[in-house]
Amino acid sequence: MGYFWALMMVAACTAAGLAMAPRFDLVNIAMVYLLAVVFVAARYSRGAAVATSILAVAAFDFFFVPPQGTFTVEDIQYLLTFAIMLAVGLVISGLAAHVRRQAEAQAALNVEAETERIRSALLASISHDLRTPLAVMSGASSSLAERGERLSGEEREALAKSIFAQSRELSERVAKVLQMTRLEAGSMTLARDWASVAEIAGSALRRQRERLAAHRVMVEVPDDLPLVKVDATLVEQVLENLLENAAKHTPAGTVVRVRAMREARELVVSVEDLGGGLPEGDVDRVFAKFSHGAIGGPAGGIGLGLAIARAIVRLHGGRTWAERLAMGGTAFRFTLPVEEMPAIPAETAAAAP
């Protein structure tokens, strides 16, 4: 590319020079060539700059330096002109390369700083999120081991149950951290296959039924919703994370609604709550996590769940956003692209009622 421009610029300068020749000194025509050298040197590689210099010198010599039409040089001073053109080409291309390198290094530094910021926010929230269940587990289990005989059967059972519950919690958090790490490293590959959002929603609700036991769960999925080609395990996780988020932030007895609908070439899947869990400031922070992937803040583990949901949806080529509902409550929505599904051979008997 640079060499092409080297040729073009020198040709243009020669044309300009020929037009100028009757009225301008040779020195000024040399300046025009110098401009070409500067232009190419600033934009393209050092090689292209040197090539421009050499081409410019050759063209200047051939067309303008007497005797014209030959490469012979009568006046020795033009050799100096040639040397300077070459030197300018080298110096400018060197400077330009330096500036380019610096810009690249700065960009890399910025990315690194951003990654580092996310990583430390992640670490801070992780260590808090992991320590709490660990503290409960070590406390409760040491009570059982060291002084179990002094506790009533009911107390022992309560301690053992809390160890179980906390170990589950811990395991889920560790899984989330690992997954976020994999998502950020870009090492996640999608196992895409035809899947039904209705099925995925049913399975996600089943797996989250204990968390949602105190809520009123509604599902609205139209009967003719098309299948989508997605990694069903990951999409189920998106829904589970959104349901978990809804369960954590809305009071018992309120409605949590899962909805899916087709809009043009995509499905819009939503988890909506009808009510008043999050304080104003928190709504914005949680929304930001879902919409922009911002991590950190005291909502730690929750933010991670939403960030993971967002990353999975993006990996599928979908969008995520959150909005306030007119009648109160919030909606977390994501899209999944709809593709043409291959036909299924009709079963003759299927037509019978």
Next chain:
Amino acid sequence: MTDPRPMVLVIEDEPEIRQFLRTSLAAEGYRVAESASGRRGAIDAGSHKPDLAIVDLGLPDMDGVDLIRRIRAWSPMPIVVLSARVHEKSKIEALDAGADDYVTKPFAMGELLARLRGAMRRAVRPAAAAVLVLHDATIDLERRRATRAGRDVHLTPIEFRLVAALAKHAGLPVTHRQLLTEVWGPTHANDTHYLRIYMKQLRDKLEADPLAPRHFLTETGLGYRLVVED
């Protein structure tokens, strides 16, 4: 005199996990044998002839899926797999290789025991029951008749075949590949969309709430599980 208690062979490299399995399974009336490696497990499965094997998919010396294939080459013994979330893919391979069921670590003991019972039932069941009872629906696989809430329900031949394929492993997960091969044939082993459409039809016809199924359960990314009343 032989010990009437069923014997479980635990093939697991982590001593802590073997220890709590030993304690908990013994308390439930099982005899427990242990193998600390895959190679050892392959030998022990032959010499002990256990009633069931629990195979950890994360064995360091051998691929758990290979181990299952080796056992399956000579024995129909029930096999339940212990898998971690990172083994999502090998879980499917393990089921395709002949494992009966799985639990994902960490698991509750009740969950594991239920899986063990389900896998053992498959081993002693002579054949799939001819009549399935699903809450208010019944399906007579032999006479090809189905009813729900006392009314006849029309099932297509493929729908019957699908129910039969699930019923053969009632209570256990059946992978997409297994179902597609059995119902549509090996050339359709990857046509998962067939299954999605037909499972929806089955649920619409036989489940009280098709969006929250109680019998035709989805094992996301893996397959389906038919839960029937005992």
